Amino acid sequence: MKADRAPGADRDSRTGDSRTGDPGAGDSRPGAPRPGGPPAEESCRREPAPARPGSAPGARPAPEAGEPAPLSAIRGPGDLRRLGPAELRTLAGQIRDFLVAKVARTGGHIGPNLGVVELTLALHRVFDSPHDRLLFDTGHQAYVHKIVTGRQAGFDQLRQRDGLSGYPNRAESEHDIIENSHASTALSYADGLAKAYALRGENRHVVAVVGDGALTGGMCWEALNNIAGAGNPVVVVVNDNGRSYAPTIGGLADRLATLRLTPGYEHTLDKVRDALDRTPLVGRATYEVLHAVKKGVKDVLAPQGMFEDLGLKYVGPVDGHDVEAVESALRRAKAFGGPVIVHAVTRKGYGYRPAEEDDADCFHGPGAFDAATGVALAKPAVKWTNVFADELVALADERPDIVGITAAMAGPTGIAPLMRKYPQRAYDVGIAEQHAVTSAAGLALGGLRPVVAVYATFLNRAFDQVLLDVAMHKLPVTFVLDRAGITGPDGPSHYGMWDMSIFGVVPGLAIAAPRDAATLREELREAVAADGPTIVRYPTGSVGPDLPALRRVGGVDVLAEGAAPDVLLVAVGAFAHLAVAAAARIAEHGYGVTVVDPRWVRPVPDALVGMAAGHRLVVSVEDGVREGGVGTAIGQKLRDAAVATPLRDLGVPAAWHPHGSRGEILAALGLTAQDVARDVTGWLSTLDDADDPLALRVDRR
Ligand SMILES: Cc1ncc(C[n+]2csc(CCOP(=O)(O)OP(=O)(O)O)c2C)c(N)n1
Ligand SMILES: CC(=O)[C@@H](O)[C@H](O)COP(=O)(O)O
Numbered sequence: 001m002k003a004d005r006a007p008g009a010d011r012d013s014r015t016g017d018s019r020t021g022d023p024g025a026g027d028s029r030p031g032a033p034r035p036g037g038p039p040a041e042e043s044c045r046r047e048p049a050p051a052r053p054g055s056a057p058g059a060r061p062a063p064e065a066g067e068p069a070p071l072s073a074i075r076g077p078g079d080l081r082r083l084g085p086a087e088l089r090t091l092a093g094q095i096r097d098f099l100v101a102k103v104a105r106t107g108g109h110i111g112p113n114l115g116v117v118e119l120t121l122a123l124h125r126v127f128d129s130p131h132d133r134l135l136f137d138t139g140h141q142a143y144v145h146k147i148v149t150g151r152q153a154g155f156d157q158l159r160q161r162d163g164l165s166g167y168p169n170r171a172e173s174e175h176d177i178i179e180n181s182h183a184s185t186a187l188s189y190a191d192g193l194a195k196a197y198a199l200r201g202e203n204r205h206v207v208a209v210v211g212d213g214a215l216t217g218g219m220c221w222e223a224l225n226n227i228a229g230a231g232n233p234v235v236v237v238v239n240d241n242g243r244s245y246a247p248t249i250g251g252l253a254d255r256l257a258t259l260r261l262t263p264g265y266e267h268t269l270d271k272v273r274d275a276l277d278r279t280p281l282v283g284r285a286t287y288e289v290l291h292a293v294k295k296g297v298k299d300v301l302a303p304q305g306m307f308e309d310l311g312l313k314y315v316g317p318v319d320g321h322d323v324e325a326v327e328s329a330l331r332r333a334k335a336f337g338g339p340v341i342v343h344a345v346t347r348k349g350y351g352y353r354p355a356e357e358d359d360a361d362c363f364h365g366p367g368a369f370d371a372a373t374g375v376a377l378a379k380p381a382v383k384w385t386n387v388f389a390d391e392l393v394a395l396a397d398e399r400p401d402i403v404g405i406t407a408a409m410a411g412p413t414g415i416a417p418l419m420r421k422y423p424q425r426a427y428d429v430g431i432a433e434q435h436a437v438t439s440a441a442g443l444a445l446g447g448l449r450p451v452v453a454v455y456a457t458f459l460n461r462a463f464d465q466v467l468l469d470v471a472m473h474k475l476p477v478t479f480v481l482d483r484a485g486i487t488g489p490d491g492p493s494h495y496g497m498w499d500m501s502i503f504g505v506v507p508g509l510a511i512a513a514p515r516d517a518a519t520l521r522e523e524l525r526e527a528v529a530a531d532g533p534t535i536v537r538y539p540t541g542s543v544g545p546d547l548p549a550l551r552r553v554g555g556v557d558v559l560a561e562g563a564a565p566d567v568l569l570v571a572v573g574a575f576a577h578l579a580v581a582a583a584a585r586i587a588e589h590g591y592g593v594t595v596v597d598p599r600w601v602r603p604v605p606d607a608l609v610g611m612a613a614g615h616r617l618v619v620s621v622e623d624g625v626r627e628g629g630v631g632t633a634i635g636q637k638l639r640d641a642a643v644a645t646p647l648r649d650l651g652v653p654a655a656w657h658p659h660g661s662r663g664e665i666l667a668a669l670g671l672t673a674q675d676v677a678r679d680v681t682g683w684l685s686t687l688d689d690a691d692d693p694l695a696l697r698v699d700r701r
């Protein structure tokens, strides 16, 4: 039973990647489908499903006459189990309509979720959540799971402050478990859960849904090794749509493609089966014999030894958009009683033409868009990512040793333009940040100048590789961290707030935090010219206007200064704009403020010591975690230099801050110009009154 297409007028597919304003990632990237290689299956493009006679081309066929409208009646998984095939078909179509209508308004992971409608329905019909545990790797594809577990009403506030999370969330539902949006963790959770149930004698199934992209992450294979070894009844559902953002790369992707795209094998089998079904008596027996032969045939034509050699039973490939076929595969897996892989072949964006035809990333995670056309609603703006992408290509034009690395995010991190212009000098390593770092170390040892572009939050998992494989070897690798600081809609596991603290302690590694486009270009060039490892980090979203310096002292830019040296306000990165605005407010109270941008924030520049000694108070403000951050490091440097000027450091508290918009979260943390001005003015007036300059209370909220 095939899925229905969501309604959709004929419309142009969205042009390019709205994240980077990239006019559309050509597919000349390494690892992209080879010309003449597998069919456009990986491009999430597909032939439109056959519409019912009489319906408009591309429109979803009208529900079958007399079918009940099941979506509104679905309040929990139990309601799914009462549905027959026709109602499931209607429900799948209604869920697609629902997803497009809601996510068009809020933005979110529409593509991944359109691809798992039937898969999720089948999961909840075969397994008994929450007694059985359903885990979603990365979790961005759990909207359908939320729809069928009683949370339809929350989608109007999807990913908004105090609204529904875009990922599973235990506070929302007993059906949810993994809240971490970092890929490749679900199988390890599943291994642990299954071991716990086995030890406690609890008869509960553990099912983990993992994407083909997440499967390129090393932790998955560590987990599979253990799952196979433990022999517990873990069901691993590989949601294979051939994509991360771009087509999934590497040998694993090729093997999965072989499995799902061996038309000869599947076609031959269908033909043989049809022919024999028409042959009475002997036909059936003959087919059973052939079916036994099938294993051998399959091993030759579509070798899935990869999994079976690990000791994992393999079931599939199964059409992930056919609820009955998926259910049948899941029931077999459930009954198997040991570790089993169910290989479901799906399509990202399935059933919504703008997503199906979006070659960039199949509407992986767009902002708000016009449901009728798929066109992004946000006005294109120059983003930090665009500035980096352009400067990297300029650098590559000048220096043949410059190469780029991405962990399956060439578009979102700005590596795509380099990949298009110099396909041999840009590497997509899959969702494998640890490998990306040490592979970059290898590239550097080989005489090249690697630039590793990842989101700040994802570099956390590669701390050891940065520390020992790169920095201990003093290798000139540059890490460009996009989405540094508070991002917003993706919630706490996505906040790139840890980098200046955890990587700030790495010996020999220098961290730059540009404040605008001009300093991003300048500091990127300084970074790739450095002898040792460097990080350049900047926030999500559009880049503000350039903020020129009055002068530069020892590498530190002076951005503003007042009549008297009352307070030295040290602004980290993009917070320079906030600091300059706060300084104007503080000046209204008669205090003089010197605003400086250190540019290179770790190690702390020496020039700050002299500047601090000449002021009554030092205040730092950073879009990063406060504990162990730049402010902490400045305080240590002042103490080491016996400079007694009191210091107060403002930053993001080390805590799990709930999702919302970046502005809302920063305001809630007191990181606005108004809040900073109020704090600094308060501290200065305390200094005026106190005879002990250190009698400063820190009454941060
Ligand atoms: C460690 C890590 N790196 C990068 C990402 C960004 N990311 C989110 S989803 C995604 C692609 C996932 O592909 P796949 O697992 O195949 O799921 P699909 O979106 O195709 O359903 C990536 C790279 C992440 N969440 N975690
Ligand atoms: C699930 C995931 O990790 C990414 O898809 C993330 O949601 C992208 O974030 P941006 O929207 O900031 O690119």
Ligand SMILES: [Mg+2]
Pocket: 211, 212, 213, 239, 240, 241, 242, 243, 244
């Ligand atoms: Mg995928």
